[in-house]
Amino acid sequence: SQKIEQNSEALNIQEGKTATLTCNYTNYSPAYLQWYRQDPGRGPVFLLLIRENEKEKRKERLKVTFDTTLKQSLFHITASQPADSATYLCAPGGGGSQGNLIFGKGTKLSVKP
Amino acid sequence: DAGITQSPRHKVTETGTPVTLRCHQTENHRYMYWYRQDPGHGLRLIHYSYGVKDTDKGEVSDGYSVSRSKTEDFLLTLESATSSQTSVYFCAIRGTSGSVIGELFFGEGSRLTVL
Numbered sequence: 081s082q083k084i085e086q087n088s089e090a091l092n093i094q095e096g097k098t099a100t101l102t103c104n105y106t107n108y109s110p111a112y113l114q115w116y117r118q119d120p121g122r123g124p125v126f127l128l129l130i131r132e133n134e135k136e137k138r139k140e141r142l143k144v145t146f147d148t149t150l151k152q153s154l155f156h157i158t159a160s161q162p163a164d165s166a167t168y169l170c171a172p173g174g175g176g177s178q179g180n181l182i183f184g185k186g187t188k189l190s191v192k193p
Numbered sequence: 194d195a196g197i198t199q200s201p202r203h204k205v206t207e208t209g210t211p212v213t214l215r216c217h218q219t220e221n222h223r224y225m226y227w228y229r230q231d232p233g234h235g236l237r238l239i240h241y242s243y244g245v246k247d248t249d250k251g252e253v254s255d256g257y258s259v260s261r262s263k264t265e266d267f268l269l270t271l272e273s274a275t276s277s278q279t280s281v282y283f284c285a286i287r288g289t290s291g292s293v294i295g296e297l298f299f300g301e302g303s304r305l306t307v308l
Binding site for chain 2: 114116121122123124125126129169180181182183184185186
């Protein structure tokens with residue numbers, strides 16, 4: 081069955097450093113992959129989408145890579161700030177005819193001042 | 194603001210009672226989804242809809258039914274609630290109508306407790 085693993089449940093870093101979150105998937109080949117941010121008590125919010133033919137995508141301080149050979153996506157936040165503290169979810173897509181997303185369990189990022 | 198409203202936002206009910214959660218959108222999007230989120234499991238798809246009266250099952254559909262009689266409303270029903278259905282339920286719409294690639298916009302969630 082399709083499986084998604086995000087490298088760790090929690091990641092603690094110092095303000096100003098680069099946070100790197102990992103998403104690995106097995107048993108399928110998604111045509112694209114999305115990343116979401118979720119704050120406590122709120123619904124997830126879309127951040128970035130990267131397609132299988134794209135190696136890298138950037139948006140302000142965010143960067144996402146997609147390696148279809150390794151079956152892995154890396155999500156980077158540069159110059160991290162305490163306001164970046166949240167849970168980040170990866171969601172490879174393209175499963176089935178309707179393209180439903182399957183979500184990883186998320187990584188909780190804490191940025192300390 | 195994607196124009197998604199979930200109701201109720203909080204509900205406590207007894208085992209065996211029926212429960213209906215409502216998701217309302219103002220954007221006229223074709224695809225709508227119901228997810229549940231539990232510690233240790235993340236977001237799991239319950240049911241989804243790709244049009245009025247067109248619905249299908251997700252990975253955790255047992256014990257749930259859905260209906261979509263209007264584009265703007267997607268209802269999730271627990272016919273006989275059990276304690277294992279205690280969870281936070283999220284409704285989502287797909288942002289790109291007509292395409293299978295598109296970001297999801299989520300509602301604020303409905304916290305259901307089954308005693």
